[in-house]
Amino acid sequence: MYNIGEALIGNGNEIAHVDLIIGSKDGPAGAAFANNLTQLSIGHTPLLSVIRPNLLTKPTTLIVPKVTVRDLKDADKIFGPAQTAVGRAVADAVSEGIISKDQIENLVIIASIFIHPEAEDFRKIYQYNYGATKLALKRALENYPSIDKVLAEKDRGTHPIMGFRVVRLWNPPYLQVALDLDNMDEMERIIKSLPDRERILLEAGTPLVKKFGVSIVGKIRELRKDAFIIADLKTLDVGRIEVKMAADETADAVAISGLGTVESIEKAVHEASKQGIYSILDMMNVENFVEKLAELRYKPDIVLLHRNVDLETLKAERGEEQSEVTEWGNINQIKDILGDGKQVAVAGGITPQKVEEALESGADIIVVGRYIIGSRDVRRAAEDFLEHMPQDPDTMRLALDEDESI
Numbered sequence: 091m092y093n094i095g096e097a098l099i100g101n102g103n104e105i106a107h108v109d110l111i112i113g114s115k116d117g118p119a120g121a122a123f124a125n126n127l128t129q130l131s132i133g134h135t136p137l138l139s140v141i142r143p144n145l146l147t148k149p150t151t152l153i154v155p156k157v158t159v160r161d162l163k164d165a166d167k168i169f170g171p172a173q174t175a176v177g178r179a180v181a182d183a184v185s186e187g188i189i190s191k192d193q194i195e196n197l198v199i200i201a202s203i204f205i206h207p208e209a210e211d212f213r214k215i216y217q218y219n220y221g222a223t224k225l226a227l228k229r230a231l232e233n234y235p236s237i238d239k240v241l242a243e244k245d246r247g248t249h250p251i252m253g254f255r256v257v258r259l260w261n262p263p264y265l266q267v268a269l270d271l272d273n274m275d276e277m278e279r280i281i282k283s284l285p286d287r288e289r290i291l292l293e294a295g296t297p298l299v300k301k302f303g304v305s306i307v308g309k310i311r312e313l314r315k316d317a318f319i320i321a322d323l324k325t326l327d328v329g330r331i332e333v334k335m336a337a338d339e340t341a342d343a344v345a346i347s348g349l350g351t352v353e354s355i356e357k358a359v360h361e362a363s364k365q366g367i368y369s370i371l372d373m374m375n376v377e378n379f380v381e382k383l384a385e386l387r388y389k390p391d392i393v394l395l396h397r398n399v400d401l402e403t404l405k406a407e408r409g410e411e412q413s414e415v416t417e418w419g420n421i422n423q424i425k426d427i428l429g430d431g432k433q434v435a436v437a438g439g440i441t442p443q444k445v446e447e448a449l450e451s452g453a454d455i456i457v458v459g460r461y462i463i464g465s466r467d468v469r470r471a472a473e474d475f476l477e478h479m480p481q482d483p484d485t486m487r488l489a490l491d492e493d494e495s496i
Contacts, residue, residue, distance in 0.1 A: 092119040095230025100218030104211050107156075107204040108176075108222040112149070112189075112230050115198050123152055123198040133158035137169065139177040139201070147177035149189065149197035156204045167205045171216035176201055179223035188228050199227070246484060257288065257318040257342065259368070259392075261483040262433060262454035265475050266320065270295035270459050274302065274309065281313045283468035288482040290472065291455070293320040294341075304332075307339035318342045324372060326350045329358025334365060343368035345394065348376040352385050359388040370394050370435070380423065389428050392455065395419060396437040421452035445478040 092113025100106050113119025126136045139151035153176055159165050180199060183189045189197070201223060209215055228234075235243075245258030267290060271277050277298060284290060292314065298306045299321060307321050320343040321336035329346060336344045346358045348371050355371065362369035371390035373379040383393065395418045421434045428434075436448050437457030448456055458475060465471035 091117060093230040093233065095226035095228070095234075097222040097225035097229060099222040099225065100214065102214070103206040103209040104214035104218055105204075105206065106175075106215070106218035106222040108201055108219065108226045109156075110199055110201040110223070110226050110230060112197055112199045112227065114196055119200065120198055123150075123200055126152055126154060126200060133160065135159065137173060139173055139180065139199075141174070141177045141181060147180045148184065148194040149180065149199055151176060151180050151199040151201060154200060154202045156202050157207060160207070164205070164207060167209060167212070167215055168203070171212045172203050172205055172219050175216045175219035176203065176223045179220045180227065183224055183227045188224070188231060201226075255316040257316065259291075259318070259433060259454075263449055263479050264289050264291050264318075264455045265472065265479065266291040266293055266435065266437075266455050266457040267462050267472065268293045268295050268322070268437070268457055268459035269310075269463060270297050271463065272297045272301045274298075274306075276463075277306075277310075278313060280463050280468050281310065284462075284472050285469055285476065286314075287476060288484070289476060289479055291318045291320060291343075293322050293345075293457070295459070296322045296324055299323060304335045304339050304341075307336060307341045311340050320345060320368075320370065322372075325354075325358050327354055329354055330361040333358050333361040333367075333369075337362075337365035337367050341367060343370055343392070345370040345372050346390065348373040348379055348382065352382070355390075356386060356388045359386070359390050362391075363388070368392060372396055380419065380427070383424065383427050389432060391431075392433045392435055393424055393428065394435040394437060394455075394457065395421075395424075396457070418448070418451060418453070425452065442474040442478065445475055449478070 092111050094111055096109050098105065098107045111119050111122065130136070134155050136152050136154045139147050139153050141147055153168070153173060155168055159168060184191055184194060203219060205215065245260035248255050267284060269277050269280065269292065281292065292310055294306050294310055304321060304323070307319055310317065310319050319341050321339070321341040322345040323332050323336060324345055324347040325332045326347045326349060329350070333344050344362055344367060346355060346369060348355070359369040369390040370392040371383070372394045374396040376382060418436050424434055425432060433454035434452060435455035435457050436453045440448060440456055440458055441461060445456055456475060462468060462471045
């Protein structure tokens with residue numbers, strides 16, 4: 091048996107990232123230890139961890155550099171501060187009871203160490219690698235993280251080195267702003283005027299996509315790099331190709347028309363899953379949409395209950411009651427068909443006064459177009475809806491309050 095641990099500590103070029111295995115000498119960990127020590131690789135030569143020259147740490151620990159060691163300057167960082175840091179962290183783990191003293195002769199450790207080529211501060215290299223090694227050992231022996239922790243963090247965690255954030259819809263409700271425009275300058279003005287909120291989703295509306303192509307998603311990404319962007323393609327056929335095109339432009343979700351055949355819808359939903367983006371099934375003008383949804387083997391991530399804009403306009407011209415137009419149906423029934431983790435969006439002439447009704451009916455996403463994009467004060471119009479929603483999910487979360495409980 092062996093255990094696996096990981097930890098990242100520090101910042102700048104001296105940041106430390108340690109991946110390690112700790113296990114029995116006579117098991118897979120021992121075999122890997124011997125193989126690494128005897129089968130050398132240019133630029134990634136393993137070395138034993140020592141407290142000082144001529145004094146191994148216990149359990150015996152092998153350091154494997156992750157980054158190619160190009161010259162003696164790079165080697166000094168490994169053989170100096172990093173080697174000492176790992177050795178002392180292992181010894182202190184024994185001293186503090188993290189590793190049982192009576193097991194040290196039966197165990198080996200393989201620690202893979204990251205040292206940035208431009209790291210210069212040897213004290214920081216030592217400090218960060220010491221902390222990361224000891225934390226990784228503790229996590230390994232405690233089987234951290236639990237699967238509950240992984241599932242709780244999978245859609246909200248961020249990686250400091252990525253440089254951008256991937257937004258997942260893990261904590262509804264959300265406000266989806268439909269950019270149903272044909273003017274790029276106007277689109278840019280509206281996006282810049284919107285509040286920078288995690289609860290706001292940006293939809294590249296069908297008019298934008300038709301006029302400028304799916305590359306409009308990339309233009310929106312330039313304006314809001316961390317936004318959740320939906321490509322409203324209303325895909326009816328060749329869904330796999332269109333979904334891939336949207337994914338290639340960094341769309342987070344793609345809208346598929348529920349008017350397509352079951353086969354076409356399933357292919358588009360499957361392709362979205364393969365590309366790692368959300369599939370939205372737009373049920374505009376679909377009769378018996380509950381029955382059609384039940385037919386699908388591959389369920390979409392989101393079902394959009396959408397009022398037909400042309401029908402709404404006709405009703406308004408006739409002076410008919412607008413509230414009669416919206417027909418969301420039984421949202422909870424739809425969620426039962428979709429299964430756990432799926433969501434329902436509602437669209438079509440929704441005003442701030444109707445948000446509470448929509449949310450209480452079970453809607454997860456409120457889709458709004460003209461009320462916001464046609465407003466003289468875009469920011470205020472968006473806030474009219476956001477006032478009915480909770481704060482952004484991680485507003486009160488401390489930057490470092492995300493790992494082990496103490």
